[in-house]
Amino acid sequence: MHGFISQISLPSLLQQILVGLSRTTILFIVASGLSLVLGVLRIPNLAHGSFYMIGAFLTYSVAAAVGGKAGFWVAMVAAPIGVALISLVMERGLFCHLYDREHLMLLLFTFSFTLVFGDLVKIIWGSDFRSVSIPPVFQGSLSIFGLPLPRYNLFLLVIGPLVALGLWILTQKTKIGKIARAAAVDREMVGAVGINVSLVFSAVFVIGCFLAGLGGALVAPTQNITQGMDHSIIMEAFLIVIVGGLGNIWGALLGALIFGLTDAVGILLWPQFAIVFPYAVVVTILMFRPRGLLKSTW
Amino acid sequence: MLKVEKLQKSFDGFMAVADANLEVSKGEVVAVIGPNGAGKTTLFHLITGQVSPDSGHIFFKGQDIAGLAPYQICRKGICRSYQVVNIFKRMTVFENVQVALMSFLKMTLNVMTPARKLLIKETLDILESVGLAEKSNQISGSLSHGDQKVLEIAIALGNRPELLILDEPTAGMSPEETAMALGLMNRLSGKLGLTILFCEHDMELVFSIAERIMVMQLGKTLIQSTPDLVKSCRQVQEAYLGGGYLTDA
Amino acid sequence: MPDQKIDVQKIFWVMGIGLLFLLLPRFLPRFYVYLTALILLTGLLATSLNLVLGFGGMYQFHHAVFYGVGAYSLALMLTKSGLPVWTGFIAAPLISAIVGYIIGLICVRLSKLYFGMLQISLGSLVWAIVFRWYSFTGGDDGIHGIPLPKILSVSHGAYYFTLIITAISLYLMFRIVHSPFGRTFQAIRDNPERCEAIGIHVRRHQLAGEVIAGFFAGIAGTLFVTVEASVFPDLMFWTLSLEILIMCLLGGWFTFFGPMLGAAIMVILRTFVGIYTEYWTLILGIVLMLLIFFMPDGVLGMIQKAGGRGDGVKGNHRL
Numbered sequence: 001m002h003g004f005i006s007q008i009s010l011p012s013l014l015q016q017i018l019v020g021l022s023r024t025t026i027l028f029i030v031a032s033g034l035s036l037v038l039g040v041l042r043i044p045n046l047a048h049g050s051f052y053m054i055g056a057f058l059t060y061s062v063a064a065a066v067g068g069k070a071g072f073w074v075a076m077v078a079a080p081i082g083v084a085l086i087s088l089v090m091e092r093g094l095f096c097h098l099y100d101r102e103h104l105m106l107l108l109f110t111f112s113f114t115l116v117f118g119d120l121v122k123i124i125w126g127s128d129f130r131s132v133s134i135p136p137v138f139q140g141s142l143s144i145f146g147l148p149l150p151r152y153n154l155f156l157l158v159i160g161p162l163v164a165l166g167l168w169i170l171t172q173k174t175k176i177g178k179i180a181r182a183a184a185v186d187r188e189m190v191g192a193v194g195i196n197v198s199l200v201f202s203a204v205f206v207i208g209c210f211l212a213g214l215g216g217a218l219v220a221p222t223q224n225i226t227q228g229m230d231h232s233i234i235m236e237a238f239l240i241v242i243v244g245g246l247g248n249i250w251g252a253l254l255g256a257l258i259f260g261l262t263d264a265v266g267i268l269l270w271p272q273f274a275i276v277f278p279y280a281v282v283v284t285i286l287m288f289r290p291r292g293l294l295k296s297t298w
Numbered sequence: 299m300l301k302v303e304k305l306q307k308s309f310d311g312f313m314a315v316a317d318a319n320l321e322v323s324k325g326e327v328v329a330v331i332g333p334n335g336a337g338k339t340t341l342f343h344l345i346t347g348q349v350s351p352d353s354g355h356i357f358f359k360g361q362d363i364a365g366l367a368p369y370q371i372c373r374k375g376i377c378r379s380y381q382v383v384n385i386f387k388r389m390t391v392f393e394n395v396q397v398a399l400m401s402f403l404k405m406t407l408n409v410m411t412p413a414r415k416l417l418i419k420e421t422l423d424i425l426e427s428v429g430l431a432e433k434s435n436q437i438s439g440s441l442s443h444g445d446q447k448v449l450e451i452a453i454a455l456g457n458r459p460e461l462l463i464l465d466e467p468t469a470g471m472s473p474e475e476t477a478m479a480l481g482l483m484n485r486l487s488g489k490l491g492l493t494i495l496f497c498e499h500d501m502e503l504v505f506s507i508a509e510r511i512m513v514m515q516l517g518k519t520l521i522q523s524t525p526d527l528v529k530s531c532r533q534v535q536e537a538y539l540g541g542g543y544l545t546d547a
Numbered sequence: 548m549p550d551q552k553i554d555v556q557k558i559f560w561v562m563g564i565g566l567l568f569l570l571l572p573r574f575l576p577r578f579y580v581y582l583t584a585l586i587l588l589t590g591l592l593a594t595s596l597n598l599v600l601g602f603g604g605m606y607q608f609h610h611a612v613f614y615g616v617g618a619y620s621l622a623l624m625l626t627k628s629g630l631p632v633w634t635g636f637i638a639a640p641l642i643s644a645i646v647g648y649i650i651g652l653i654c655v656r657l658s659k660l661y662f663g664m665l666q667i668s669l670g671s672l673v674w675a676i677v678f679r680w681y682s683f684t685g686g687d688d689g690i691h692g693i694p695l696p697k698i699l700s701v702s703h704g705a706y707y708f709t710l711i712i713t714a715i716s717l718y719l720m721f722r723i724v725h726s727p728f729g730r731t732f733q734a735i736r737d738n739p740e741r742c743e744a745i746g747i748h749v750r751r752h753q754l755a756g757e758v759i760a761g762f763f764a765g766i767a768g769t770l771f772v773t774v775e776a777s778v779f780p781d782l783m784f785w786t787l788s789l790e791i792l793i794m795c796l797l798g799g800w801f802t803f804f805g806p807m808l809g810a811a812i813m814v815i816l817r818t819f820v821g822i823y824t825e826y827w828t829l830i831l832g833i834v835l836m837l838l839i840f841f842m843p844d845g846v847l848g849m850i851q852k853a854g855g856r857g858d859g860v861k862g863n864h865r866l
Contacts (some may be wrong), residue, residue, distance in 0.1 A: 044660065046789075089637045098839070103660045104606060108796060109839050115832030123826065235671050235785060242664045273679050279672040286665055290657050346744060352845045372746035384744075386737035388801070389730075396763040401746040406731040407755060409723045457746055 006048050015147045020264025021104060021257075022153035025160030026139075026219050028256035030169055030233060031240040033211030039247020039296070040184045040204045043095070044103060046110040049234030050117035051209045055083045055216025056225045076217050083204050083213025087293040088161075091205045096198055114230065122227060130225040147168060152221060159218065163211070170207070173298055180204050184247060222297045239282045245292035254293055258282070299324045300376075300461055301491055305354035305364075307344055314340040316517035318354070322461065322495050323341040325344045327487050328522075330497040332514035338380060343463050345495075346378045355428070358461070362504040372401075374496075377459035379450040381466040387439030395451055396421045396439050398456025421521055427490070428452045428482060444475035448482065455486075462486065464496035468503060476500065483507055505529075517520070568710055572703040581774065582818060584706045586811045587713040588770035593794040593806035594720055600792070601722055601800035603756045604736025606663035610671030610791055613651070613761040615783025617643040617768025619677060622690045623776040627683075641705045646673075647761020648754065651665035655753045658739070667785060678780040689779030693772060705757035705773045716766055717807075723759060724803055732756055793835055799845025808847055 027156045034048045062075035062082075090113065099110060134152050141148040171177035179200050183190040215233075240259050244251025259278045266277030285293065302320040306313075315337040322328045330338050343349040345356055347368035356364040363371055381396055386394050399417050400406050425431040428448050433441065447467060454462060467483065468476045480503055486492045487507075498504050504511065505525050512522040513534050520533050528534055559633045607630040620642040624635035654665045655825045684690070713856045723729050731752055735742045739749050772778060781787060790813070798809030816834075820827050842849055 042660075044664075094836070101839075103663075104792075105839055105843065107608070107663075108789065108792060108835060111793075112832040112835035112839070115828040115835070119826040119829035119832070123829075230783075231786060236666070238664065239668050239671065242668060246661075246664075272681070273676075276672070276675045276679055279668070279675045283668055283672045283853075286654060286668055290653075290663060290665055348740070348744070367748075368743040369746045370746050372744060378744060380741075384738060386739045386741070387735045388737050389733060393730060393734075397730055397742075397747075398745045400727045400731060401742075405727045406752065407728055407745055409726045409728045409759075412722070412725050413727050413728065414725065416727060453741070453745060 004174050010041075010225050011147055013265075014065070014145065015149065016148070016264045017227060017261065018144065018149050018157075018217065019153060020260045022156040022160075023263065024256045025156040025163075026215050027212050027236060027240060027260050028253050029158055029163050029211050029218065030156075030215035031237040031244075031256055032252040033208040033215070034234075034237045035241045035244070035247055035249060035252045036167075036171075036211070037205055037208035038241060040180045041099070042103065042106075043110065043205075044107045044238075045208070046234055047090075047113035047117060048209070048212045048237060049230035049232075050114050050121075051083045051087060051212035052216040052219075052233050053121060053225075053227075053230040054086065054117065055079045055213030056220045056229065057130065057246035058082045058213070059217040059220040060132050060225055061125075062220075063132050069135055072132070072221075073221075075132070079217040079220075080213035083216070084210040087209030088101075088202070095205065096202065099201070118227070119214050122164050127227055132220040132225070134221045156218060163214070164249070164253055171249060176200060177205030178205055195276050236278075239279065243282045243285050243292055246296035248292070248294045248296055251292055251294035251296070258285070299326075300495070301355075301357040301358060302341075303344065303355040305341070305356065306352045307340060307349060307351060313517050315344060315351075317519065318344075318514065318517065319519045320495075320512050320522060322493060324460075324485075324493055326492060326498075326509050327483070327494045327507055328510045328512065329500075329508035330495070330512045330514060331501070331504055331518075332497075336514040337517040338514055339465055340517075342378060342463055342495075342497065345371075346376060346463060370455055370465055375457075375460040375462075376463060377454040377457045378463035379447075379454050379465060379467060381469055383443070383446045383450060385446060385449055385453065389436075389438060390434065391425065391438050391441065391449055392421055392434040395424050395456050397423075397451050398453045402457040424452055424455050427485070428455070429478070432523055440512050444471050444478075444518065447471060447475075448479070449484075451482065459492065461493045461495060464494065465533055466498055467496060468498065476503065511521070565714070569707075572706060580703060582814065584770075584774045586814045587709050588774060589791075589794070589814055590807035590810035591713045591716055591770065592764055592767035593791050593798070593810045594717060594803070595760050595767060595790050597795045597803075597806040598720060598724065598763070599753075599756045599760045600795055601802075601805075603730060603732045603753065604734060604739075605753060605756065606659055607666065607760065608663035608792075609785060609788045610764060611645045611785070611787040612670040612673050612759070612783045613647055613764035614768045614771070614787075615677070615778075615780075616646045616673065616761075617765030618769075618778045619690075620765070620769050621769045621772045622789040623681060624691050625693050625695070625772075626690060634726050636769055639769045640762050643689050643765025643768065644758050644762035647758045647764075651754045651757030651761075655750045655757070667788075670704055670783065670788070671785065674783045674785075677783065684780075685778075687780055689777060691777040693776045695776055699773055708773055709770045712766060712770060714768070715782045716763055720763060721803060728752070729750060761777070764835070793838075794829070795845075796835075796843075797845055798837060799848030799851070801844070802847040802851065805845050805847040806825065809845065822863050831835070 022165060030052055034045060035262055037043055037045050037048070058079035059075040063071040063080045066074045100108060138152040139153055141150050171181060179190060179195055183197050187197060221257070236259060240255035241252060243258060244255030258281060262278045262281045263274060265276040300320070300322040302318055305315055305318040307315045318337065318341050332338055340349060344351050347366050347370070350365045354364065355362050358374055358376060363374060384398065396413070396417055399420055402470060405416070422431055422434065425434050428451060429519065430448060430452060433445065438446065441449065451464065451467065468479045483494065484507065487494050503513065510522060511525055511528045513520040513528060515546060521528060521531050592614050596607055599605045601608045617639045620639035621635045624630055624638060625632065634699055648710060650666060650669050653669060654662050657665055664693060678687055699708055707744055735747065735749055735752055742749050768782070771782070794809035794813050795806045796809070797812055798805030798807065800806070817827055844852060
């Protein structure tokens, strides 16, 4: 491992950081949805990764079906909504009966969906790689500080803060957000003042899963869409949520930044062990702050 | 034996215990009374280590135990029961008490001896003394509320305490069960010579058994004295809804 | 004394079952003997998880790490070191126990969901290292064709070795569950706060439990190497951890033999469903859903309850 550092030039580091930041965007979107569900409903939703994968596959199918330039944009909207609809059915049909079970049962229950969705995706889309092409607007690169950066990554860099802002408004400024936050702290109390907690939970669950679908849709043009992408994203998202603080949206952002950037730098430093870097950093942080960096909601 | 000095604890700016002072001598039965929210349960939590104090001292046999972990305090000889039933619900009555005894005898890291052959007599003795012996093989979660409260005390006895702290021992009990609990407390202090510190809403019970009474209001100790002096104390009368309450008892 | 009669009956049963397993290779085809060995070691793994999960109430979300560490330790010692073969079999579970100690030390500061999540993070780090360290662990390919001692590679040697080691391990774990430590552990499961109040250092016991569970999971790992002669990173991937959790749930996690039963059902189902369809996980997922809705106490838990041994309280642990 000698001489790794010396090979890295400043421009390549900067470029790598910019690429890392755009990956952070996707991680943040997925993790914030997971965090929302964990914080309010207290469900460690392993099926979140499946929703991400389904989002990506739906994007592929819709983009292919509509075709042309519009295909991409239609897919970007339709895929997350499709995922949200699936999650709505799941929540109303099954989850809402299980809220008072212990976490372990809920975890296993969401895992059963991971298993089922994994095979359903295999049945519907087969086990081949799929890919979505980047729309013409976003093809090519722009020069930032003299460094070439793919336009699509720039697009992601814009989307990320927008989602964060939207979530902030949703949780802090809207009525449903306020109820959800109150319910996260004291469920019975909110129920006692005559608010239908069950509906609020349903809404939060659907929004969380919508974000997973959105993450899947956004990632679709940047990588191969494959089986198994649910398994890797869910672990990453969980680590991000834990390191940031359970249920804390800003924690998810912070965690995603830590994860995405250490990943990006790791690729430069020691490519073979790139995936180890973010895990190691997260674990190191958790040794000192086992409950995460920011205050969790519960 | 126990001496609490200027104890303070606040939660998020709310002063639960502001200035608590308390003295318990060996062999005594001391009651803590006060209106709801006066800080009685917090005081007990502070003494037994579930909550650590912001400032002040708790001396037990001359040693400051403030801020120690609950298991350390228990090993020094202070055991407690809880207001809300706090037992091992999936285990039998026998096992509930046996675990406490094992903890007392430091056997809990023994992995090879079959537990069912251990401490049978000792466990049954304790169950006998509280009157639960014939229910020893029942799952504790299926007992009646009154029996669970008694088991609560039996578990505390497993550690052979010098000072027994009872947090509302008769809460939620029927009149008959309350009478039995009173008898039990009398036996514990008389026969076994235990020092007992307890808090209770049932004034009749308090005045019939307590040798000294400490009155708390808004986290502060108003007075600690004999029942007669407490009854006649003006401040106490005021603390209890303008007075009428105590003379009824 | 009625107790003695039950004991005689018990001994009879144990001997009968032991004899059955010993004679199994005489009348079963090779594949089924292999399958039985797989069931035994998977059952051992599930039982070791249940030690901390069902009897200790700890959210052991990433138990497979200890299994994987045991398997890899043995595999690496057999392929890369010149040490005498059997030292590997002794060292591997000890290494798992040490990993259990380290992970436990970090995790027992927290409880329940936080404990589980922290454990998943730590386990994922171990997995990531193994997954990528091509020069040492073989990376995502793993290590195949591990040279085993001769006695294990002759006919049914691996089966008998697995059978004996599993039986001894189960016996030891049974003793542990019914020891003062086991009792205390169950008390901690039921009510950790109260345990503190009666003088029990809860974290120390949880740490001890973690080490014991890690040790037996490590043994299961060495048995896997014995039976399969190969290792791969999936042995410590989080999905396997959840599958073991399912086995405990399926069999009944407040019972001692439940996880063994759960493991048997899972391994058999997987093998035979796999013949008819490639969508085994779909079926597993549906089974799991039904289980959670209709049978949260597991098969053995249900049987016990129906037999009136549950005394009306959820999750008794007589068996």
